[in-house]
Amino acid sequence: MELKATHDLHKRRFSRNLGVALTLVALIAVIFALTVVKVSRGDAMQGFDHAVRPELTTSEATQ
Amino acid sequence: MADLSVNKTRDYEPTFGDYFALLKPRVMSLVVFTALVGLLVAPASLHPVEAFAAILFIAVGAGASGALNMWWDADIDAVMRRTAGRPIPSGRVEPNEALAIGVGLSGLAVVMLALATNLFAAGMLAFTIFFYAVVYTMWLKRWTPQNIVIGGAAGAFPPMIGWAAATGGVSVEAALMFALIFMWTPPHFWALALFVRTDYGDAGVPMLTVTHGNKATRRHILAYTFLLAPIALWLAMTPIAGPVTLIVAIAMNAWFLKGAFDIWRRDEASAEADNFKAEKSFFRVSLIYLFAHFTALLLDAGLRAGGLI
Numbered sequence: 001m002e003l004k005a006t007h008d009l010h011k012r013r014f015s016r017n018l019g020v021a022l023t024l025v026a027l028i029a030v031i032f033a034l035t036v037v038k039v040s041r042g043d044a045m046q047g048f049d050h051a052v053r054p055e056l057t058t059s060e061a062t063q
Numbered sequence: 064m065a066d067l068s069v070n071k072t073r074d075y076e077p078t079f080g081d082y083f084a085l086l087k088p089r090v091m092s093l094v095v096f097t098a099l100v101g102l103l104v105a106p107a108s109l110h111p112v113e114a115f116a117a118i119l120f121i122a123v124g125a126g127a128s129g130a131l132n133m134w135w136d137a138d139i140d141a142v143m144r145r146t147a148g149r150p151i152p153s154g155r156v157e158p159n160e161a162l163a164i165g166v167g168l169s170g171l172a173v174v175m176l177a178l179a180t181n182l183f184a185a186g187m188l189a190f191t192i193f194f195y196a197v198v199y200t201m202w203l204k205r206w207t208p209q210n211i212v213i214g215g216a217a218g219a220f221p222p223m224i225g226w227a228a229a230t231g232g233v234s235v236e237a238a239l240m241f242a243l244i245f246m247w248t249p250p251h252f253w254a255l256a257l258f259v260r261t262d263y264g265d266a267g268v269p270m271l272t273v274t275h276g277n278k279a280t281r282r283h284i285l286a287y288t289f290l291l292a293p294i295a296l297w298l299a300m301t302p303i304a305g306p307v308t309l310i311v312a313i314a315m316n317a318w319f320l321k322g323a324f325d326i327w328r329r330d331e332a333s334a335e336a337d338n339f340k341a342e343k344s345f346f347r348v349s350l351i352y353l354f355a356h357f358t359a360l361l362l363d364a365g366l367r368a369g370g371l372i
Contacts, residue, residue, distance in 0.1 A: 009076075012076045013076060015078060015079060016076070016077065016078055016079045016082075018079075019078075019079030019080075019083075020079065030115075030116055030119065031175075033112045033116075034112060034113065034116055034178070034179055036112075037110050037112045037113060041110070
């Protein structure tokens with residue numbers, strides 16, 4: 001079956017699709033900005049990941 | 064073919080705005096405002112990007128619970144004049160779409176709030192969504208005339224979540240901001256129910272006006288307004304408040320109490336005679352009441368930051 005480049009449906013849905021696209025771009029921008037802030041501040045970038053990792057805990061000597 | 068039914072065309076193609084309307088933008092604006100105040104008056108500060116993300120995802124979570132509410136309540140929304148134009152009862156959006164948007168955005172908002180701020184704030188947001196969508200919408204709204212009282216808690220959480228996003232916990236001040244909205248909600252909605260009472264009756268929602276009559280509702284409005292005043296004054300005396308909040312609390316509560324007293328004194332005949340003038344006026348004052356208290360807290364925080372108090 002031949003694929004049509006545009007269909008009436010595409011035209012009718014254009015504004016909605018544009019809205020979704022812009023929302024997703026905005027979400028990406030927010031996540032990127034959050035990442036920049038947290039990484040540049042040096043927040044913890046590793047978690048325990050289901051296994052105990054003593055190197056992530058603060059030792060009593062440093063408290 | 065039956066399995067191609069997914070391709071059937073609709074008479075009306077929903078716009079982005081139709082889906083956005085599912086999030087109850089007007090309610091969301093109140094959530095944004097109160098959560099922002101909770102976040103800004105807290106004794107801890109977030110990076111502006113984190114604060115922006117926190118408010119954004121609290122608002123998305125509130126919107127998601129609004130979509131779930133519209134999905135569940137589509138049948139009664141169709142009966143009431145005030146809500147008949149909402150996306151689902153008017154046929155612009157399918158109920159399943161609202162459910163998918165509500166569930167999807169709830170998950171997104173909670174996870175993103177946890178990543179942007181902390182798990183405690185995200186847990187509170189998840190609880191708020193659950194409370195509004197399940198406890199209020201599914202369990203209480205059609206069952207008890209106290210629906211507004213308990214459902215009001217859902218609307219009262221945002222400043223606490225904002226506070227939790229900044230500090231990682233809650234305190235007396237955050238609890239008082241919660242209590243202020245919690246106690247304010249019943250008189251606000253009952254005043255509305257007094258002058259649009261036929262709508263709730265037609266929909267079979269057990270509003271106090273429907274189950275106990277207007278006289279009892281007038282008494283309840285006065286009682287809750289009396290209970291609200293000490294909370295507002297207590298909040299005005301906490302370390303997050305200041306002279307602006309104290310002046311606003313004294314003036315607004317006097318004004319609000321006078322309105323509640325006027326409503327209590329009236330009978331139905333005089334209310335019908337002037338087309339519910341006192342009730343409509345009290346409703347308008349209730350909107351100013353909440354806005355004024357939270358703006359005052361913000362102003363005091365500004366004065367404090369500027370070293371003026």
